[in-house]
Amino acid sequence: MSEHTTNTALRLRPPAHRVSRRAIGYWTVTAAIFWVLLIGVQTVIVVTSDEPPSFFAVTLVISCVLGPLHLIVMPQWRYRVHRWEVTGEAVYTQAGWLKQQWRIAPVSRIQTVDIERDPFEQLFGLAKITVTTASAAGPLRISGLTHDRALELADELTKTTQAVRGDAT
Numbered sequence: 001m002s003e004h005t006t007n008t009a010l011r012l013r014p015p016a017h018r019v020s021r022r023a024i025g026y027w028t029v030t031a032a033i034f035w036v037l038l039i040g041v042q043t044v045i046v047v048t049s050d051e052p053p054s055f056f057a058v059t060l061v062i063s064c065v066l067g068p069l070h071l072i073v074m075p076q077w078r079y080r081v082h083r084w085e086v087t088g089e090a091v092y093t094q095a096g097w098l099k100q101q102w103r104i105a106p107v108s109r110i111q112t113v114d115i116e117r118d119p120f121e122q123l124f125g126l127a128k129i130t131v132t133t134a135s136a137a138g139p140l141r142i143s144g145l146t147h148d149r150a151l152e153l154a155d156e157l158t159k160t161t162q163a164v165r166g167d168a169t
Contacts (some may be wrong), residue, residue: 012102015092015134019144023082026124027075035067084142086153088160089094091131093140103140107132110161113154117147129153 012061042060046052058099078097091104091110112132122126127150128143 012104013092014102015083015094017084018161019079019082019084019142019150020126020146021079021125022126022146023073023144024079026126027078028071029124030120031074031115035063035071039063039067042129063068079144082144084145084154084159086157091140091142091157093142095141102138105131105133105135105140106155107160110157113157113161115150127151129157131157 001069038152039060039084042056042063046056046060049056073098081094081097081100083092083094087107089107091107092106093101097100110131110133112130114130114132115127117127125147126143127145127147128141129145129150131140131142142153
């Protein structure tokens with residue numbers, strides 16, 4: 001392998017861009033819905049049962065401690081981890097919080113670029129991009145982008161993909 005080929009080879013590295021700060025609120029709200037429902041169900045069981053099993057009271061207390069802790073730590077942690085970058089050669093992603101994943105996909109392997117927005121993402125002005133490639137590892141996802149940035153990125157990826165020769169297989 002020549003020195004030039006070694007210097008231009010794609011390698012896994014931390015992507016350059018963070019997601020939108022709005023993602024912190026989005027992640028907090030979506031996690032809060034889970035905790036409110038869980039604690040609500042547990043509370044109803046403990047309050048309405050004549051003699052609830054003691055483990056219900058214990059799990060309620062644990063949920064009341066873990067829920068707020070999760071809502072404080074998880075969104076901030078995810079914001080620090082989630083990153084993305086698109087170059088003329090590849091798409092780089094880094095995501096997760098407990099289990100972290102780094103991915104790289106050469107632009108020549110991109111097959112489709114999709115933008116998705118669930119109802120809560122719409123409330124926060126966010127969107128996610130799914131980049132489908134000819135890879136058994138599955139698509140790359142960039143979550144937590146502002147809607148405008150997602151549109152720009154999808155347009156940029158489409159133009160870059162069209163400019164690269166190959167059939168993405």
